[in-house]
Each structure stands twice: as C-alpha cells, then as structure tokens.
Amino acid sequence: MKILVLNAGSSSHKSCLFDLTQASDASLAPSPIWRATLDWTHAEGQVELSAETESGSALNQSLPITDKAEGIAAMLNTLVEGETQVLDSLSDIDGVGHRVVHGGRDYVDSVRIDSDVKAAIQRLIPLAPAHNPANLQGIHAIEAILGDIPQVAVFDTAFHAQMPAAAATYPGPYAWIDQGIQRYGFHGTSHRYVAQRAANLLGRDLADLKLITCHLGNGCSLAAVKNGHSIDTTMGFTPLEGLMMGSRSGSVDPGILIHLIRQEGYSGDRLDQLLNKESGLKGISGISNDLRLVIDAMEQGHDRAKLAVEMFLHRLRREIGSMLASLGGLDALVFTAGIGENSALIWQQACEPFAFLGLNLQDNLGRSAADQDIATPDSSIRVLVIHTQEEWAIAQACLKSCSNLP
Incomplete structure (x- = not known):
C-alpha cells in the first residue's frame, strides 16, 4: 500500500511517499521511502527540484519550469527514474492525500475528493487566498498525471470544526455568522496528531x-x-x-x-x-x-x-x-x-x-x-x-x- 502526500503551497511544493506495508505500529510514524521539494523562490523562471530516498540517494537540479502542474510532473518523475527511483510505475501509487488549508464549516474530517469537494475548496478561496488556490491546483495536477486515483483532502480547519459556538463566534454583528465570518482555527492536522500521540505516550x-x-x-x-x-x-x-x-x-x-x-x-x-x-x-x-x-x-x-x-x-x-x-x-x-x-x-x-x-x-x-x-x-x-x-x-x-x- 503506497500513499503519496502532497502539500502544494503558493511558492513551494512538498511531497513524500509512504509504504504502509512497512508500518508495523500505527502509533509510530514511519519514514517515507521518498520525499521531494519544488521551490520557485530561488530564481525567476526556474524551479529548484530536490528529491531523496530513505536509502540516501538524492537529486538536486534547477529546471526551467514556471508552471506548477509541470513542476509536479517533474517531481513525480523522480519516483520512477534515476537514482531516486523507488517505484516501477506511477500506477503503483494507491492514493494521494492533500493538505488543504481551509475547509470552512462544511468539513469536520478528511474527505474523499469529488466535484463537490473541489467546488468547496474553490468557494473558500477568499478565506485562504494564499493557500486554497495552490491546494486545488495540486489536486488538478494529480488528476492529470495519475488519472482517476483516489485523492483525499485533509483540512487544516477540520480538527477545530466542532468547537462550541461560544468559542467559534465573533462578538460582531449576528449577520457575520451567515457570512461565514467565524473562528475556524488552523494547524489542525498537527494538533490532532500530537494529541493522539500524547495519549499513546501517557498510556491513556x-x-x-x-x-x-x-x-x-x-x-x-x-x-x-x-x-x-x-x-x-x-x-x-x-x-x-x-x-x-x-x-x-x-x-x-x-x-x-x-x-x-x-x-x-x-x-x-x-x-x-x-x-x-x-x-x-x-x-x-x-x-x-x-x-x-x-x-x-x-x-x-x-x-x-x-x-x-x-x-x-x-x-x-x-x-x-x-x-x-x-x-x-x-x-x-x-x-x-x-x-x-x-x-x-x-x-x-x-x-x-x-x-x-x-x-x-x-x-x-x-x-x-x-x-x-x-x-x-x-x-x-x-x-x-x-x-x-x-x-x-x-x-x-x-x-x-x-x-x-x-
């Protein structure tokens, strides 16, 4: 079972591949068998691509790529070619998980991506203009490269989506509620993980x-x-x-x-x-x-x-x-x-x-x-x-x- 994780940002993308067959203890995070980064901040008209495998093989190169989807394709290509190859084919990937910053009030957990989810991410761009567009672009890029593969949106806001109304509501005009102006919270994936890990460490x-x-x-x-x-x-x-x-x-x-x-x-x-x-x-x-x-x-x-x-x-x-x-x-x-x-x-x-x-x-x-x-x-x-x-x-x-x- 191989799961690709993509964190598509506005100026850099990070990705890694987990082989879940190697994860014997679900409470402990295994090392990814491959990880890579795209960074467009170094030089205009260029992207810095770096990739490395768990065994230590590495790649670093500058590419004349400005299109984010093209960059993702080049990054995934390092999975199947060169010294950083860990797969025989991209079809070996079983699913893709995306970090998505804003899920609004609609999503209280991670969700399989379909047309409704993509529309929601698009609709929420005004609430996360620096992040949601890049997250959505990453989803579309994976569709173009890997076809009809299961993709999952993991929302930063989801862990906080069940906060009590008294904590989530701002003391402005009541009309703000209908306008979606409320406290959403972020870093939810991290907070959720460390909370569960804390319970494991405490034996509680x-x-x-x-x-x-x-x-x-x-x-x-x-x-x-x-x-x-x-x-x-x-x-x-x-x-x-x-x-x-x-x-x-x-x-x-x-x-x-x-x-x-x-x-x-x-x-x-x-x-x-x-x-x-x-x-x-x-x-x-x-x-x-x-x-x-x-x-x-x-x-x-x-x-x-x-x-x-x-x-x-x-x-x-x-x-x-x-x-x-x-x-x-x-x-x-x-x-x-x-x-x-x-x-x-x-x-x-x-x-x-x-x-x-x-x-x-x-x-x-x-x-x-x-x-x-x-x-x-x-x-x-x-x-x-x-x-x-x-x-x-x-x-x-x-x-x-x-x-x-x-």
Whole structure:
C-alpha cells in the first residue's frame, strides 16, 4: 500500500511517499521511502527540484519550469527514474492525500475528493487566498498525471470544526455568522496528531484527557483538546489571530488598523503585508523571523531582540492560561513544531508561571530525536515534546477515507 502526500503551497511544493506495508505500529510514524521539494523562490523562471530516498540517494537540479502542474510532473518523475527511483510505475501509487488549508464549516474530517469537494475548496478561496488556490491546483495536477486515483483532502480547519459556538463566534454583528465570518482555527492536522500521540505516550485514552497542544513554528497556535476534540484554539478566521509569530503580528487591537487606514492611508494590501510579513519576531527584533537568531542576538545584548523574545513568551503564557480556563483542568501540555520541538528556553519560560499548579520540569533539558516527557516524576501535569508528523497523519487520513483501497 503506497500513499503519496502532497502539500502544494503558493511558492513551494512538498511531497513524500509512504509504504504502509512497512508500518508495523500505527502509533509510530514511519519514514517515507521518498520525499521531494519544488521551490520557485530561488530564481525567476526556474524551479529548484530536490528529491531523496530513505536509502540516501538524492537529486538536486534547477529546471526551467514556471508552471506548477509541470513542476509536479517533474517531481513525480523522480519516483520512477534515476537514482531516486523507488517505484516501477506511477500506477503503483494507491492514493494521494492533500493538505488543504481551509475547509470552512462544511468539513469536520478528511474527505474523499469529488466535484463537490473541489467546488468547496474553490468557494473558500477568499478565506485562504494564499493557500486554497495552490491546494486545488495540486489536486488538478494529480488528476492529470495519475488519472482517476483516489485523492483525499485533509483540512487544516477540520480538527477545530466542532468547537462550541461560544468559542467559534465573533462578538460582531449576528449577520457575520451567515457570512461565514467565524473562528475556524488552523494547524489542525498537527494538533490532532500530537494529541493522539500524547495519549499513546501517557498510556491513556484520548477521550479521557485534557490537553493543551502548542504548535510553535514560524506560524504558532494553541489548541485546547478535551475528550479528543478541539474546544478552543488561538487562530481564528485567518491564521493571523492569536500568538505572536515569526513575521505575523498575532492579535492586535482592530482600532490600530482603523487608525492606519484613516490617518496613514493604508490599503488592504498594505495592511496584509504589514501584519503577515513585517510583524512578529521579525518586526520587533529587526533581525529575523527565526527565533534561534533572535535568541542569539538577545544573548549578545541586542535590546530589540530581548523585547521580541519577552513579548513572544508573554503572549504564549497568556494564551496557555486562556486554554487552561477553557479546559477547566490539565493533564498534559504538549510542545511541537520547529520552536516547540527544539527550544529548551521556551519550554522553561513558558512553563514557569504554572509552577503553582504543581507543574515542574526536569533540570538539564535538551533536544531529543525521540518524543519525550520533560516533566519531573512528581509533576502534577505532564509536559511532552512531540515531533509533529503531519505528513504521516495525512497518509493515515488518506488510507482511512479511501475505504475501497485494498
């Protein structure tokens, strides 16, 4: 059983191939037997194609390709030709799972793609203009290349789709509800995976746990997970709400935006650029959207970098507190994604204010290739660092949704 996973973005595509016959333990993510990337950001009129196999064979080349579908075809060709060949034919692929950012209110789980699903992804483009068009283009490209193969959409929003109305509804005019203006939440595939993985590590049923999952990367979000469902999250109508992020502001007073429009003549496009690309760690530090570089500068005495790190931690602690209130208790706090999996400073500083709850961390914390529990044995709350496996989660969802697969 071979499942292809495609994450088609606006300027880069990532893909991998899983051989599920090698997965003996469904709770552990196997390594893909092949993975590849297309990146159009390096040079105009060119795409950088890289591919590698589990055995270590690799390919890196620049191609004169601007069309995304043509790029996907070239990428898939490395599955069946050259040193990165792992298949005899593309027909050996049994199904394809796609990351799709926005599923709106219609989709609460992964779904087999048909004409209605494609129409819904198209209809939701105004809510995810940077992502849904590329996701849909990837679906069409696979249809053209692989024909009538089962394809599954795995929506970032799906895990949060059953949030209570009080958590999902904005306190604006009631007409917003009919207009689809509500809190959707994102990073759902990651939150779902690490919540289930946390249950496995704790030897508990996910339905019996209260968890706060912290997806901290260039984009950051928290989820309050109760009885296996997301009941609250920090991102909202767009991925801009909530925590301070790499280059995104997170939540700000909307009055600031009104002020910039009225007093400074800002357009919608300028505000979009400002809030999504020029804010967050990058905007405050003036250095980078990469927390590692900002922390390095802070340790060298850079005042703006110090402020950026302190702000990041302040927002993180505050939002953890809000998720805690939504849950009414806590069994485990989970850190994942680039920052969440690797920064001992963030683990320590984020957890420190919750010592009054009996949360205690081990000394001499460090990164680990394995998922780990970093709380002391006597801590009343477990603190887990889990490597998110979104690609594997998409592959599993693809297998589950394609009930007619052998």
